[in-house]
Amino acid sequence: MTDKPTQAFDTLQIHAGANPDPATGARQVPIYQTTAYVFRDAEHAAALFNLQEVGYIYSRLTNPTVSALAERIVALEGGVGGICCSSGHAAQIMALFPLMGPGRNIVVSTRLYGGTVTQFSHTIKRFGWSAKFVDFDDTDAVKAAIDDDTRAVFCESIANPGGYITDLDAIAAISNDAGVPLIVDNTSATPYLCNPIKHGATLVVHSTTKYLTGNGTVTGGAVVDSGNFDWSASDKFPSLSTPEDAYHGLNFHAALGPMAFTFHSIAVGLRDLGMTMNPQAAHYTLMGIETLSLRMDKHVANAEKVANWLENDDRIEGVTYAGLKSSPYYDRVKNICPKGAGALFTVAVKGGYDACVKLVDSLELFSHVANLGDTRSLIIHSASTTHRQLTEEQQEAAGAAPNVVRLSIGIEDADDIIADLDQALSKATS
Structure with missing residues (x-):
């Protein structure tokens, strides 16, 4: 108690x-x-x-x-x-x-x-x-x-x-x-x-x-x-x-x-x-936990910068990050999560399932793991891994459609995170 x-x-x-x-x-x-x-x-x-x-x-x-x-x-x-x-x-x-x-x-x-x-x-x-x-x-x-x-x-x-x-x-x-x-x-x-x-x-x-x-x-x-x-x-x-x-x-x-x-x-x-x-x-x-607030501030700052960059990239169909002004949840963030919308979101990649797989395999800084919330930036293609056991309807309802990857943005330098995504997207959508 x-x-x-x-x-x-x-x-x-x-x-x-x-x-x-x-x-x-x-x-x-x-x-x-x-x-x-x-x-x-x-x-x-x-x-x-x-x-x-x-x-x-x-x-x-x-x-x-x-x-x-x-x-x-x-x-x-x-x-x-x-x-x-x-x-x-x-x-x-x-x-x-x-x-x-x-x-x-x-x-x-x-x-x-x-x-x-x-x-x-x-x-x-x-x-x-x-x-x-x-x-x-x-x-x-x-x-x-x-x-x-x-x-x-x-x-x-x-x-x-x-x-x-x-x-x-x-x-x-x-x-x-x-x-x-x-x-x-x-x-x-x-x-x-x-x-x-x-x-x-x-x-x-x-x-x-x-x-x-x-x-x-x-x-x-x-x-x-x-x-x-x-x-x-x-x-x-x-x-x-x-x-x-x-x-x-x-x-x-x-x-x-x-x-x-x-x-x-x-x-x-x-x-x-x-x-x-x-x-x-x-x-x-x-x-x-002793460094939780320090880490979360960095996670959020990086996620905001990366999500904005991705949203403006022609190789991306959409980004679900609630910290984006385009998100239907943007106004809700101010009440529920006033210090930021976290560092977890999904990205819909042009080219569908195959492009998502190529993106995951082409990244160098990101780690491909079934985890989130690490200091390191992480990625996973949920439809073929964590949500694989679900029907396609359940996947889409959960936000894990086949053309989507989940990003957990770490606390590395944000420009390095973006550079890694940039080179991997070039390979995945070429």
Whole structure:
């Protein structure tokens, strides 16, 4: 748990969750490479297992290095509590786990990362859950999709791969009226560019693998709870609002209030699903976050310059970057992402699928990888990779049509990035 932040972002990204080690005085958060923790006595152990006292039991549940990272992300997002886990996909399941049950559904945006589309289209069906995909620019369609079995609404703040900006205020109002939580994936924006909780989100999820770590070294995920949702307002969320048999009838919301979701995610979610982040990964991500604002400012500045250059190039059919004045999302950026539209967008290349493949193979500075948010500029042809498993209709709905490549603009010199794209486009479209 962390108090609402009172310090500036640049200070919190360095200091939140990172006190000097009491045993050694170490200033950087140590890597606590341990599976278990010694109890003071039998009474102490019993209190921990009964959730009467906060502490460390076993690293599948909590670990000091991982807890420090969770506290830092929670502080940056302006939440009350949160957890870290093994990946962004794990974070999505962890966010849904206390909310869902057999026969229940979530209403989700069509503009999502391809892996998320697959997870929601196919994998969650094995739990008896389902997803309804809706264009979130059509708010009437979002309202119509919510029914008595809906338990959450899910979207991305800056959608991957197209960089579309979601009107979080409008979607939050719909979710609130329906009495269901809004879950926002804030991976592409980071809390530096966007604060979904300020726009009405209940839960925020991250793939910490991306911009938060920033160096392409480790995978991880996070879930942050706003603490603003009343889990007892209806009978829709029994895991949080009714007695839990595994804890002698403990009612998480009645006993823990705003921290109900976080404690349930640790005591039940991580205990039983085991989607644990390792302390080494947490350490890398803690170090990465220390420079988050500096990196994001450079990412955005480079993306704006590169996107403007591409939009004016005759070899390009279109650029989806929301920071362009020609984008239908340009005005929305000022409200949702006032510090910039991120550094992720797609480019439609003249010559279609074949030209996209040639472009990818001709680049020298860019790395062709299935990742984003690295300090390095990255490219991928989504239709043949991350979105390959989708139908062409789903690809187009997600912004990953066959004639499109996704760019994740790094923090190199912008002129060098443009020069590399220029020479590769010449080869791809000749």
